[in-house]
Amino acid sequence: MASVATVSSLPDALQEEVGLPPQAAGARQPPPYKPRCGNCGLKHKPGKGSYPAEMLACHNCGKTGHLCKMCRSKGKQVAATEEMEASGIIIAATRNVERQPFIWVKVSIGNNEKKSAKIQVVPDTGAQVCVAGPGLLAALNIIKTSLVNRGNLKDVANVSLKPIGSFTCCIQHGSRTTTQEIYILETATRCYVSLQACKDLGLVHADFPYQSPVVAPTSADVGNATSESADYLLACPDTVPLTPLEENVPQLEAWLLRHFSGSTFNTDRSPLPVMEGKPHSIHLLPDAKPYACHTPASVPRHWEAKVKKQLDEDIRKGILEPVPVGEVTEWCARMVVVAKKSGQPRRTVDYQKLNAACKRETHHTRTPFDLVSGIPRHTYKTTSDAHWGFHQVELQEDSKRLTTIITPWGRYRYRRTPMGHCAAPDAYTRRFDEAIEDIQRKFKCVDDTLLFDNSVEEAFWHTYDFLETCARKGVTLKPEKFKFCRRQVDFVGFHVDWDAFKPTEERLAAIRNVDMPAEPSLTDIRSWHGFVNQLAPFLATAPIMEPFRELLKKPQGKKVYWDENLKEKFRQAKDVICKLAKEGLSFYDKDRPTVVVTDWSKVGIGFVVLQQHCSCHLKEAPFCCKSGWRLALCGSRHLTSAEAGYAQVEGEALAVAWCLRKARLFLLGCPNLIVITDHRPLVKLLGDRELKDIANPRLFGLKEKTLHYRFQIKYLPGKRNSAADFLSRYPALCAPPDATDEEDANDMEGAMAAATVAALNCDDCIVLDSTTVVQAPAEDPEYQLLVAKVTAGDWHPHRAQELVCLRHLYRVRDRLAVSQGLVTYTYGQGSVRLVIPIALRKHVAENLHAGHQGLDGMLRRARQTVYWPGMEGDLQHHRDVCAVCNAYSPSQAAEPLTLTPPPKYPFQHTVADLFQLDGQMYLAYADRLTGWLEIAHFPSGATSSKLLSVMRQYFQRWGAPESISTDGGTNLTSEEMSNFLERWGVERRVSSAHFPQSNGRAEVAVKSAKRLLRANTGGGGSLRTDKVSVALLQYLNTQLRGVKKSPAQLAMGRQLRDGVPAHQQHYKVDSHWRGALRARERESVRQQGVWVERQGATRTLPPLMLGTQVWVQNQETKVWDRRGVVMETLPHRQYRRHLRAVRGSSHPTQPPSPNLILHSTRSHPTHTEATGWPQRRVKQPAWMSDYIAGTQ
Structure with missing residues (x-):
């Protein structure tokens, strides 16, 4: 030195x-x-x-x-x-x-x-x-x-x-x-x-300065090395310490661990560093009541020294502090010591009372699947895990007293945010998010962070900035959890690979090793469902979990039904889930074209999301090649009880709307999105049809839910929609009653494998665009001649001199032009329309009719974009031969009513009708002229013999009528009744089914009878009571509208004595009786005219010829689902079924079979009405009681 x-x-x-x-x-x-x-x-x-x-x-x-x-x-x-x-x-x-x-x-x-x-x-x-x-x-x-x-x-x-x-x-x-x-x-x-x-x-x-040579440390070495380190940052290097290659990644990881061992990776600092940000404050509810526990929980003798050492260590690190002597405790929780998996003691605090009295500081954290699915493919990934977590968030001074805990060694309180507090995760994640908000290319979930980069050098500087930011912001990371620049990492429960991700082995092992109790509770079943639902993005969990779905409903008792069969299904479900989840999903790339395939069935809805990984043209998506499209997401769910009753078009629209919402993380804002459906009407419905044109409220709402997304919808036949079709239908295959368990498992594995394939072996529907129209003329000589003729403009002055193949365009030659090799047609100031070659006209017609919107809608759409001579006729023919349109066409328009000749005298024309009231059967018998009403009761049912007995009494009392009108009920049209009326010379008029207007007087009689019987009948609906008699007399004495005479006056010439007092003059026969009957007759004619005027929009339908092939409408579903041949025509436009429910077929009329007998009561098919009532000419078989038609 x-x-x-x-x-x-x-x-x-x-x-x-x-x-x-x-x-x-x-x-x-x-x-x-x-x-x-x-x-x-x-x-x-x-x-x-x-x-x-x-x-x-x-x-x-x-x-x-x-x-x-x-x-x-x-x-x-x-x-x-x-x-x-x-x-x-x-x-x-x-x-x-x-x-x-x-x-x-x-x-x-x-x-x-x-x-x-x-x-x-x-x-x-x-x-x-x-x-x-x-x-x-x-x-x-x-x-x-x-x-x-x-x-x-x-x-x-x-x-x-x-x-x-x-x-x-x-x-x-x-x-x-x-x-x-x-x-x-x-x-x-x-x-x-x-x-x-x-x-x-x-x-x-x-x-x-003596120091041993530096080597790459192990996780144990890192822990030992950082225990003596201090809180300081070393200088940032100007270049990467080693050549940024994959083989040097372990050395670079060791360099980062050493470089930040005194700061970011220093886990043995005292006191712990404080994370940057405002101290955390605990907010109490206004009506919070303090809760203090004054007796500590016991600590096992062998753990006392270890627990006390932990408390002292937390005091040294600045996490805890003793409560000052003399301070009163309003809030105090008990410390509870439990055993870790290793057998060592772990301190916990019971903050349930405090959590119930606190407000939560909400901070959103994205779900693990949302995070992992957003990682780009082919990137190097760096992961880290924060250390100490909540204890690095400082606690506000006045909130410390709320965290007081009591132990055998006295009271302590937290200086940092405690574990177990309900607002601790939100406070920590928010401060952590704010601390690293400037770091790009990252995904973070609570204390786990993943960085992704495209190269080793980029990963080094990116990671260095992240670690340095953590050091400056007071965030400590675990060195043993630090993984630098890896192709494969484990992150938030998923194994993230180079180009795919799947659940980690630990999560699959947890499913594989889970065991259900011998007598499971509802909570056990719900926990199992919740755990499996975490894998829902990887496979359709609804089919596999079908056997357990009913168990989720609240049982009658405390126990859940559980037998050996469910145990075996439980074992199979675990094996299948683990096997299929290993396949994983491809990373979603927002720049790639995306296809959504949906399907609906009576048991569920399903979808798959595919992304293009090939260079094929997008118009062939998604089945251009076997490996070009890879699965990015799939899912399914069961239908609710209401959804199970949807019509097919409503169910298919539901599948599209639910899929878009379920996968909105990937699909919302996607510019290259294609939706594939196997229900052709949806192409128009979810295409360019406006909301104002949708009358169905349910379809209106579903269409409205799809308006947030930009997509092109295409049709794919159901037999080629195997993936989504399986997801919607597979719940029915979960537990077939006649199949063995081994067959169930095989079917399940095979079907689920089909749902996760990357491409399907089927062709796509034809989508026509300008490119296709440019390519088609190469094989169409006529179109080439047309291009040359329009370009040169050398049309002959006379049509007869023009080429035969071009004469059909001679009239519009002035409106034709050539643009970029295509012939266009322009009319007035309208839009430019493409002239379609002959080879493509059929396909254009099919696409125009994809939504089954009818001829008018097809023409409106076609006149905006395309043209060819005779286009209207071709589209009309395409509509006429469409089975779907024929089956779901609207009902026929109502025809004008046929006026019935008014009766000349009382009980000339009568009506009869059976009705039910309060579970009892009654007969209403009324006169058309006077309005007289008779009521009969049938306690044990209205059999033919009983009806004949009542009719015979009426005929004896009032005389046999010339005609009687009834509906088509079997009792009133039986053979016995027919023979009875024939013996008495009474003609019978049967009203058309589902057309009550033809027997309106009988309907009025039934309404009057029901009104006067309510609350007046005796036990069992009996008519033998004074109340019924008085009510019936009041009805017969009440004046009718328009004539000021009652039914009794019209039928008998006088009033009947009832419970209302009246002068004797009322009971004498009226001298003007005949005039009153004439007035009643004129009023009946007037009312018929008023009724005809009320019908409004009616039109006369063409008559049906003998031998004509017809469609017959089901009056319940309004679907034209039966075919037939007209065998007999009757007066009054009757064909056993009202004419409005029969429509002529667009197919050519076939000659009748030589074995088929045809009948007609008219010499020619006109609407000229006969003056008399029709007679029954031929006794028909029972199966033809509703339709005079021979089924083909």
Whole structure:
């Protein structure tokens, strides 16, 4: 070691030569001496020992006595490094000495008068005494006259220095102190501490300068090395210490561990450093009630010494402090000691009461999957784990009393944020996030941090900045958890590889080793589901967990049903989950084209997200090649009870909306997003259809949820949509009743493997764009002739003289043009439309009809973009032959009502209808002219024989009517009833099913009967009560609208005596009885006219010919799902099914089968109405009771 103090009082030129920084501006310079020295280039007094370079060696020639800039041996070069031994230390002299920054350490210096100041000092291991400038005197309020004169000093160049004086003080760094004498120099601008002071403060070890060779340390070595380190930062190197190659990564990692062993990786500091930021404050609720526990929990005898040592260690580190004597405790929790896995004691604090009374400082932390899935592919990753965590966050002074704990050794309270407090994670993560917010390319989850870089050199400087930031912000990291620049790392429970990630072996082992109790509880089942759901991004967990789904529902008792079958399913589920999760997912790249494939079934919905890794054209996505598209995410879920009842189009739209929301982390804002569906109507619905054009409220809401995303939707047939189709349907395969367990496992593995393949062997639907239209004319000679003709403009003056293949475009020749090799059609001020070649017209028509929006919508869309002669007819034909459109077409328009001839006398035309009220069956029988009402009750059901008996009584009482109107009920249209009416000569008119307007009088009678029977019937719905009789008489005596006569007056010519008192005149036969009946007849005609006017938008439908093929509408689902042939036409537009439910087929009419008998009651198919009621001509089979059609 040098025998003089090292201070920066040398001239700038000499300091630059020996590697020291230049002296600060304004410092006093040595007096100028003449002449200029030929050995050092400086001006000083002559004589031996008077110039600074006398003992220095030249970096050029190696000789002593002069500096290299004054060397006369310019052509000679010494070796790169020469070594000489001095006092057992090897000193290397290099020919290029670069200027290095100073190493600063924060210390506290105080004098004997108890005055102190925190300043930065420079550790100088070559100095024998401590030196400072006059600024230190001002900081400590020391006057110069109080200094002691200690004589002269010499610097490294053997130049005498005259100090102002010296004083003795105490220097503290961390928990170590030393007493040193500091010399004050007028020219010093910094404070330098000597070698002995560095040893006393722990800045260097006690045996310095003797040091063993440095090797790459193990984790144990790192722990031992940092235990003696202090809190100081070393200078940042200008270059990477080693060549930045992968083979040097272990050495670079060891270098970083050594370099920051005294700061970032120093885990044995006392007290612990405080993380930068505002101290954490505990906020109580306004109505919080203090809770204090005054008796400590017992500590096992064999653990007492260890627990007490832990408490003392926490006091030394500044985590805990004893509660001052005499302080009253309002909040006090009990310390509880539990055993670690290793068997050692671990202290915990029961803060449940405090947590319940505290407000939480919320700070969001992203989920592990969100973090890991955002790591770019092919990057080097560096991971670290923070040490001490919450204990590095300082606690506010008035919050310390709330953390008081009681132990067998007394009361303590926390000075730092305690473990177990509900707001501790939020306080810590927020301060940690703010501390490293300037560090780029990072992912952080609580105390785990991952850095990613593209090269080793970039990773080194990135990691260095991160570690230096942590040191300055007071964050301590665990050296044994530090992994630098790795291709593969474990981060937040995932194994992150070079181009994929998957759950760690520890997490899979946890699933593999989990065991269910013999009698599990609902909590056990929920815990198992929650644990497995963490793997949901890697596989569709819904199918595998289907056998356990019912167990999640709240049981009737305290136990959950659990048998041997569920045990076996539980074991199989663990094996399958572990096997499939190992496959992992590819990293999501936001710059790659992305495809989403969705599907819906009656049991669930599923999706897969694929990304392109090939160079194929995007129009063929995502099935251009087997390995070009890789799985980035998949998922599925069960349907709710309401969703299970959705229509197909609603369910498929639900699958798309749910997928976009579930994968919004990847899909929101994606510019190259394609959605694939196997339901063609969605292409238009979720495409360019506006919200105002969607009448279905459910589809409206689902469409609205997709408006946040920009995507192109394409159709893929369901048989080629195997991946998403499996995810939506696989729950049905979880537990087939007739399959063995081995077959279940095989099916599960095979199906799940299909869901995770990177590409599927199927073709994509054809997507037409301008490129396709440009390529198509190469094989179309007609289109080439058209291009040439339009370009040249040499059309013949007469159409007949033009080429035959171009005559169909002759009328629009003035609107045709050629742009970039394509023929365009422009009409007026409209948009430019492409003329489509013949080969592509069919595909264009299919794409225009993809949404099944009908002819009008197809034409509106086509007239914006495309044109070819006869386009309207082609689109009309495409619509007519579409089975989907035919099946889901709207119902036929309502036709005008056929007016029934009014009756001439009472009970000429009657109506009858069966109805139910309060579970009892009744018959309403009414007269069309007078409105007279009869009601019959059938306690045990309305059989044909009972109906005939009642009808016979009515006929005896009022006479047999000429006609009777009924609905198509089996009791009223039975063979017995038909024979009965035929014997009495009564014609029957059967109203059309689902068309009650045709028998409106019967509907009115039923309503009146229900109204007067309510609350009046006897036990079992009996009519044999006075209340029913009085109610019926009141109805019969009530005047009808429009004629001011009651049914009794119209039927009998007088009022009936009831419970309302009246003059005898009312009970006499009215002399104007006949006039009243005529008025009633005219009123009936008038009401029919009013009803016809109310029908509004009606139109007459074309009649159906015998042998015409027709579609028959299901009146429940409104779907045209049955085909038939017209076999018989009847008057009054009747075909057994009302004409509105029968529509002519667009297919050519086929001649009827020679074995098919056709009947017609009219000589020609017109709407001329017969004056009489139709007679039943042919007895039809039972299966044709609703439709007069022969099913093909």
